Amino acid sequence: MSGMDRQILKVCTLTGALLSVLYGCGVLLFARMIPVNSPLRSATEVVGEYQAHETGIRVGMALVMFGGAMMLTWGAALATLTRRAAPRHPILFHIQMAAAVTAGMNGVMLCLTGALASFRAGEVSEEITLVLNDLFWLLWVFPGATFEIWCIAAGTAILLDGRDRPVFPRWSGYFSLLVAFSFLPGFLGIFAKEGVLAYNGLLPWWIPTVLFFLWVTVMDPLMHRAIRDEAWLVEDLVHSDASSLDTSSAQRAGA
Amino acid sequence: MTITDSENRRAGPDSSPHAPAEAGTWVFILGDLTIFALMFGAFIWSRADHEVDFLAGHHAMSRTSGALMTLTLLVSSLAVVLAVERIRAGVMRSARRLLFLAIACGSLFGVLKAVEYHDKFSHGHDLVASQFWAFYFGLTGIHLAHVLIGMIALGVVASSTRGRSRLAPRRLRLVEGVAVFWHMVDAVWIVLFALFYLVR
Amino acid sequence: MNTAMQRDRVLEGVWLLLVLSTVATWILGDERLFGGDAAVAAVLILAISAVKVWLIVAYFMEVRQAPLVLRAAFLAYLGVVFASLAGLYLLR
Numbered sequence: 001m002s003g004m005d006r007q008i009l010k011v012c013t014l015t016g017a018l019l020s021v022l023y024g025c026g027v028l029l030f031a032r033m034i035p036v037n038s039p040l041r042s043a044t045e046v047v048g049e050y051q052a053h054e055t056g057i058r059v060g061m062a063l064v065m066f067g068g069a070m071m072l073t074w075g076a077a078l079a080t081l082t083r084r085a086a087p088r089h090p091i092l093f094h095i096q097m098a099a100a101v102t103a104g105m106n107g108v109m110l111c112l113t114g115a116l117a118s119f120r121a122g123e124v125s126e127e128i129t130l131v132l133n134d135l136f137w138l139l140w141v142f143p144g145a146t147f148e149i150w151c152i153a154a155g156t157a158i159l160l161d162g163r164d165r166p167v168f169p170r171w172s173g174y175f176s177l178l179v180a181f182s183f184l185p186g187f188l189g190i191f192a193k194e195g196v197l198a199y200n201g202l203l204p205w206w207i208p209t210v211l212f213f214l215w216v217t218v219m220d221p222l223m224h225r226a227i228r229d230e231a232w233l234v235e236d237l238v239h240s241d242a243s244s245l246d247t248s249s250a251q252r253a254g255a
Numbered sequence: 256m257t258i259t260d261s262e263n264r265r266a267g268p269d270s271s272p273h274a275p276a277e278a279g280t281w282v283f284i285l286g287d288l289t290i291f292a293l294m295f296g297a298f299i300w301s302r303a304d305h306e307v308d309f310l311a312g313h314h315a316m317s318r319t320s321g322a323l324m325t326l327t328l329l330v331s332s333l334a335v336v337l338a339v340e341r342i343r344a345g346v347m348r349s350a351r352r353l354l355f356l357a358i359a360c361g362s363l364f365g366v367l368k369a370v371e372y373h374d375k376f377s378h379g380h381d382l383v384a385s386q387f388w389a390f391y392f393g394l395t396g397i398h399l400a401h402v403l404i405g406m407i408a409l410g411v412v413a414s415s416t417r418g419r420s421r422l423a424p425r426r427l428r429l430v431e432g433v434a435v436f437w438h439m440v441d442a443v444w445i446v447l448f449a450l451f452y453l454v455r
Numbered sequence: 456m457n458t459a460m461q462r463d464r465v466l467e468g469v470w471l472l473l474v475l476s477t478v479a480t481w482i483l484g485d486e487r488l489f490g491g492d493a494a495v496a497a498v499l500i501l502a503i504s505a506v507k508v509w510l511i512v513a514y515f516m517e518v519r520q521a522p523l524v525l526r527a528a529f530l531a532y533l534g535v536v537f538a539s540l541a542g543l544y545l546l547r
Contacts, residue, residue, distance in 0.1 A: 159279075171279035178286040184400060188393060191382045195301065197389045202297045203397075207290055274521035285528060292536045299540050303547035318484040325477050333470045336515050337463065344459060438515045442508045446536075448477075449504040453484030454544065455493040 006227055012077035013223040015070040016216045022067030023107075023213070031060030031114070036137055036200035039193040043126035046133050050121035061115040068107020075100020075150070078219060081226045082157035085167040092157040099150030106146070110139035134199075137189075141204040144186025147212065151180035154219075167226050175218065182211040275339075275431035284439050287401075291443050294397075298390045298450055305386045312387030313455045315380060317371075321452030324367050325444060331360030332441040335409070339434045343427070347416040354413040357437070361406040368399055391451060398447060401440045408433040469514040476503050498541055505537040 027033045032053050037046070050057060079096035086092055117132035155176030158168040188197045189204035196202045274281065302309045334357040341350035375381075375388070382392045412430050416422070422430065480500050482488070489496045512529050513519040519526070 169279075170277060171282040174279035174283040175286065178283050178290075181287065182290060185393060185397060188382075192389050195386045195389055196294075196297055197382065197393050202293065203393055207293065211290075272520055272522045274525050275517050281525060281528075285532065288532060292532070295536065296539055296543065299543040300547065302544070314486070318481055322477060322481040326474060329470065329473050329477065332511065332515055333466065336466050340459065340463065340466075435516050438511050441515075442511045445504050445507050445511070449480065449500050450540075453480055453500045454497040455486065 006231060009077055009080060009227050010224065012073040013220060013227065016074040016077070016220040016223070019067040019070035019074060020213050020216050022063045022070070026060040026063035026067065026111070029060070030063065031057040033057070033060070033114075036205055037133075038200055039134065039137075039198050043130040047121050047126050047129045050118050050129060050133070054118060054121070057118045058115060061111040061118070064111035064114075065108055068104050068111065071104035071107055072100055074216065075103065077223060078154055081167060081223055082154050084226070084230070085161035086157040089157065089160060092153045092160075095153040096150060096157075099146055099153065102143070102146040103150060106139060106143055110136050113139060137199040137205075140209070141186050141189040141199045144183035144204075144208060147208070148180045148183045151176045151183070151215065155180060165229075167229070168222055172219065172222055176215065179211045179215045183208045275428070276435050277428050277432065280432040280435055284435060288439065288443070291446070294390075294394055295446055295450060298394070301386050301390065308385035308387045310455065312380075312385065312391065313451070315375070315378065316452045318452045320367060320371055321448045324364055325448045327360050327364045327367065328441045328444050331357040331364075332438055334360065335434050335437050339431060342416060342422060342430055345420050347420060351413045351416055354409050358406050358409050358413075361402050361409070364402060365399065368395065394447060395451070398440070398443055401436075401443070405433070405437045405440050409437065466514060469510050473507055473510055476507050479503060494545060497544055501537055501541050501544070505533055509533055 037049065041049075075096060079093045079100065082096065083090065083093040113132055113136040117129050117136065121129050155173045158166070158173030158176060159170060161167055161170075161173075185197070185203035186208055187204075189199035189201075192198045192201070194201075197204065199205060334353045338350045338353035338357065341347070341353065372392075375391075380388050380391075382389060412433050415426065415430070480503050483496045483500050483503075509529075512533075518529055
């Protein structure tokens with residue numbers, strides 16, 4: 001891989017940290033939407049919320065939108081690096097790419113919904129704003145399955161790595177699988193309007209959200225390390241003498 | 256890997272400390288247990304805010320069914336533990352029989368759960384009937400998903416022992432990982448049994 | 456293979472303990488047992504359950520022979536979780 005390729009890969013990896021910051025600032029700092037409001041709130045209350053933090057919400061939604069787009073670049077970086085871990089299973093790369101796209105779309109759609117709710121809050125009937133607010137959070141919570149698939153594909157690729165010096169440490173594969181598991185209860189968000197199963201509840205919102213961003217945060221330095229390690233491997237090949245060239249190329253051939 | 260080597264892995268107190276499976280497995284296990292712990296905590300926390308609902312819910316639970324489910328999983332865990340011993344010793348057919356026993360127990364657990372769910376539904380207790388039932392279906396459902404995944408994993412382990420008298424160290428560690436996962440599922444159930452069926 | 460048989464015995468013994476403690480907690484779970492004072496039963500049940508989980512972790516998961524870090528992690532986990540559960544139960 002050329003130096004330029006590696007630079008691009010590094011930038012894409014950085015977008016992981018960046019998207020976390022954008023999501024965080026967006027919903028926490030500007031929109032002030034965390035902790036998420038209860039689905040039980042009346043339409044009037046919801047409209048009031050949107051009107052009270054109008055600018056903050058709109059700015060926040062825009063930030064999240066940019067963060068959503070970065071799911072694509074970060075996901076592509078992760079897929080590229082995990083492809084090296086499991087080169088004989090390219091489908092895992094494709095699945096991750098597809099999942100990254102859906103994650104990106106998910107991010108864009110949900111903040112568009114929130115933005116739209118804010119756009120016409122007070123001008124249209126309250127029920128419309130109420131439902132748009134519901135849609136915003138259900139988009140966050142309900143499509144857990146595509147994220148599960150993303151994490152399973154990444155985790156599987158990492159764990160299939162047969163090398164002595166794997167691209168990613170094996171525990172990160174297990175961790176990815178754990179994160180995948182955590183998205184499972186997301187769909188329960190449409191079954192309840194309060195408590196543990198609601199879209200602001202522990203199972204559908206808190207656990208997957210915390211774990212997803214933890215996953216992005218944890219994987220980022222590991223991805224940087226994988227990019228760096230690959231650089232050493234290439235340099236090793238270029239600068240070594242004949243005997244170590246044999247072992248290195250044997251290692252690469254076996255990879 | 257000779258028999259003595261695999262025996263040494265579980266030798267007496269003078270051998271150096273070692274854990275089964277690989278390090279990553281424990282990351283998963285402790286992580287999963289932490290998530291479950293949050294759910295247990297949320298359940299007990301919620302109890303104070305919904306006393307009436309929780310008392311009613313607890314009253315509707317059958318501790319005998321719960322105990323049966325607990326015993327079923329305990330039998331399956333013993334089977335898995337002994338199966339791993341057999342695999343380490345290279346006694347594959349016996350190991351497979353034990354694994355099938357564990358899977359059968361898992362299936363029985365599934366059936367008992369399904370019967371219980373049906374019973375609850377027919378009494379009008381569904382996912383949204385009250386916070387108690389939301390927790391009940393949510394937590395036992397997630398646990399059941401773990402049981403199903405565990406059963407599949409045990410099946411894969413069983414089939415991986417066919418036509419072999421010895422497993423490579425790497426594969427053995429994966430087998431141990433599946434076993435540890437199964438024991439975790441059993442342990443989580445013990446807490447669920449206490450929280451839903453016993454404690455009021 | 457004597458050590459192997461010994462190990463099997465230990466495991467079966469642990470299992471028996473688990474079964475017996477399950478029965479014990481089943482008895483304690485009887486609504487009529489402690490009358491109005493369900494709290495006593497609850498704490499006992501949680502304590503026994505903690506022991507049961509520890510038995511599974513220590514013997515079935517072989518954490519007893521694991522490096523200190525892992526043992527400490529599980530002990531910490533069990534301590535925090537069961538203390539919190541009992542505490543939350545009693546105080547709220």
